């Protein structure tokens with residue numbers, strides 16, 4: 001099915017969420033498992049891999065560079081690593097679809113190879129800012145061409161020697177941090193990145209898991225170039241960003257009681273739990289363990305009466321992908337919710353501030369977009385309506401969840417990209433109690 005087909009979701013109003021659900025594997029960890037497994041010496045077995053279009057694009061890109069990869073088969077992927085210098089020039093541009101993570105991380109990794117590559121993506125990815133990675137990479141000695149607007153296609157000239165830099169991130173971004181660290185593996189000397197605020201640290205944890213020394217001192221993380229990676233097994237936990245839809249759904253729909261199994265609760269990803277708790281949500285963390293250097297737990301959520309809050313800015317990077325569905329929580333919460341310091345939302349798969357404000361307005365919710373966030377006066381009944389997701393998976397799923405409290409059907413256009421991060425969303429949401437289905441386009 002081509003991405004240009006208008007997949008339409010229709011969600012009927014009402015219902016509640018119940019039972020035990022395991023959402024698919026973490027997208028961020030799945031990408032990184034393919035990348036590091038490919039560059040390792042030996043065979044890496046990944047279980048719980050996300051079979052979504054984004055991580056599959058990364059998998060295909062490494063196959064195109066000569067890496068032998070078996071699967072995925074029910075979340076199991078076996079990567080026959082080629083070592084740090086074993087990738088081969090692809091015969092065509094690498095198509096990374098809708099995935100910012102794939103493009104930005106691979107840009108760093110490929111800047112250090114001995115061959116040229118071109119990275120392309122879909123219309124959304126081709127409009128997202130790439131100078132944020134190509135500028136620091138140029139400081140390291142890389143040669144990468146973008147369009148005049150600083151977007152993909154990215155043309156990476158291989159064979160350029162890289163040297164380590166000390167880089168202070170201008171925005172809190174795990175993708176920029178990871179890009180520079182991955183280039184740093186190929187650089188002469190030491191590469192250090194300073195974060196303005198903590199961002200997801202899966203790259204650092206996984207590098208350490210593959211036996212690569214990563215030094216962390218407060219906000220600074222450093223690697224020394226020239227090392228190697230040792231294959232290891234990776235158990236990918238369920239993605240907290242996908243679990244978030246059910247966490248909000250269960251919170252807002254009366255009579256709900258749902259348990260989300262084996263969810264990654266890395267402290268750089270748990271802003272959703274903290275924000276919902278501050279809004280009055282009933283969330284229990286059960287059976288916490290650690291798998292492959294990542295904390296994992298079951299998360300039980302029961303419905304509760306939410307109230308509006310001022311979202312602490314320090315939590316923004318720790319919940320950055322959860323704001324579409326958090327805005328739905330705010331629409332159902334008594335009182336006003338204010339988000340500030342989240343301008344990054346404007347450069348995701350869509351402008352998530354404007355697209356959410358427009359969608360909420362279509363339902364009659366009192367929501368005002370601001371340059372760096374949103375003000376939502378919640379707690380009043382809202383209607384059904386027709387929503388344009390602008391091809392953004394998280395917007396589409398957020399409005400499906402909104403139906404739990406809507407006065408009528410919510411019809412959502414342009415939902416094909418739900419497959420990038422959560423391919424069985426309709427099935428799992430249906431099993432849990434949300435009346436959502438795909439209707440003829």
Ligand code: SPQ
Pocket residue numbers: 027028029098099100101102172173174175176178200320321344348349394421
């Ligand atoms: O990969 P992509 O398209 O950038 O995906 C998103 C998402 O909502 O799925 C963002 F649009 O997640 C990013 C996240 O926002 C995944 C990510 C990572 O794996 O390192 C980091 C975050 O992006 P950033 O720009 O803040 O570093």
